[in-house]
Amino acid sequence: MxxxxxxxxxxxxxxxxxxxxxxxxxxxxxxxxxxxxxxxxxxxxxxxxxxxxxxxxxxxxxxxxxxxxxxxxxxxxxxxxxxxxxxxxxxAQRAEPTFFLTVFAMLIACAIALPVGIMAAWKRGTWTDQLVTAVAMLSASIPSFWLGLLFIQFFSVRMGWFPTSGYGGPGESFAGRMQHLVLPAVTLGIISSALITRFTRTSMIEVLSSDYIRTARAKGVGHMKVLLQHALKNALIPILTVIGLTAAVLISGAVVTETVFGLPGVGNLVVSAVLRRDYPVIQGALLIVAGLYVLLNFIIDMLYLVVDPRVRF
Known part of the structure; x- marks a missing residue:
């Protein structure tokens, strides 16, 4: 180890x-x-x-x-x-919106993708599986800026439930700032869930066809126990990999979403630096994002030790 x-x-x-x-x-x-x-x-x-x-x-x-x-x-x-x-x-001044946007988007993506992917694998070949696959492909092909503008038009302009843009004023409370992140987080979460859903489905299908799963079913083990305790645990390696890659992509790829929603995050700072040719900022942002990308992959590699005991040997 x-x-x-x-x-x-x-x-x-x-x-x-x-x-x-x-x-x-x-x-x-x-x-x-x-x-x-x-x-x-x-x-x-x-x-x-x-x-x-x-x-x-x-x-x-x-x-x-x-x-x-x-x-x-x-x-x-x-x-x-x-x-x-x-x-x-x-x-550092721009890190808070980007950090919480990435965290919330990943939580939303996992909350959607994991149960939906598991259900699609369990119902393999049925209309449920086909519907999940079609929706996942559709979600992956939707441009984030278009979905964000659609949410702004409906939930902000028409319904008035959420702010249209920005991150609140200097005296804004933490809860108020987080309210500005709801729509961009949902936008990124829905789009990011597509890839995780497909990997979860594929990994679960491969595990569910294993001999020990058939043995567990033959012994009368309940469906939920087979799915969550036997199948999901052994399917986590590729799922964790794609979750880590998705989180890293969200950190580096939230530029468009931050611009659409007017969030003063790292992505917005990089866009401004590119337009003004502020090369020190561009260099620093590239190094920080690459460092976070590498760190996330390292954390995922360490989680392999916890999920799969064979890695320790």
Whole structure:
């Protein structure tokens, strides 16, 4: 088991090193002078030279690369050009909406996908199974921005149940801020549930056809006990994998939903940084999102140890 954990930790370090290298290269291969691109066409030669000095772009490429890796290793992601604050503080200020949006969306997705996928596997070949498969494929193909606008039109504009956009004012209570996340979380949850439903169904069908399941049924074990205690437990490995991947995709892919609902999250910050060519923010966001992605995969790998005792050996 120790070797399993060490292999995963070493893999995390290697992946983050590759991501940091790619992020460094992306900025340096941008057409033209990165400093001139960031400052825009109205910048003077003195301003460009000062920014090049500040970002270290006037040094040899290898020295820049080593300095960048040292900076990232210290947890220093640089300073935003337009926000006049460190990238870490800018990301931290926008982290709350994105974090809770991801958590709520995953809870909704799992609450929909797990029971529906299990039911479809249990009713394999019936009209229930076919309906679930069709709805899952339809949900996966719905654009998040279209579904979000539909929810805003009906639940916010027509019914008046939820805010249309934003995250509340500075004095807004926690409950008030969470109310702004209901519609975007449902939007992402419905779309994300499609993939989890299909994997749950496929994994459960494979397990339900196993010999030990037939033996349990022959012994008169109840349907619910067969499903939840015998089948689901042994089908959890691929289900946990797709849940972890979906959570990571939600963190990095909530840009469109945050924009539609006007949420001041990390996705909205990245869009603004791209439009303003604020490369330090883009670099920092890429590194943080990649780090969270790798961390989530590591957590899923550790859950394998709990779910499947064979992994420990």
């Amino acid at each position: 120790v070797g399993y954990v060490l292999n995963r930790l070493i893999g995390m370090i290697i992946v983050m090193f590759i991501v940091a290298t790619v992020v460094f290269v992306i900025v340096r291969v941008t057409p033209g002078d990165p400093a001139a691109v960031m400052l825009g066409p109205d910048a003077t030669a003195a301003d460009i030279a000062a920014l090049r000095e500040q970002l270290g772009l006037n040094r040899p490429m290898l020295i820049q690369y080593v300095a960048f890796l040292e900076q990232v290793a210290r947890g220093d992601l640089g300073r935003s050009i337009f926000l006049d604050q460190t990238v870490l503080s800018a990301l």
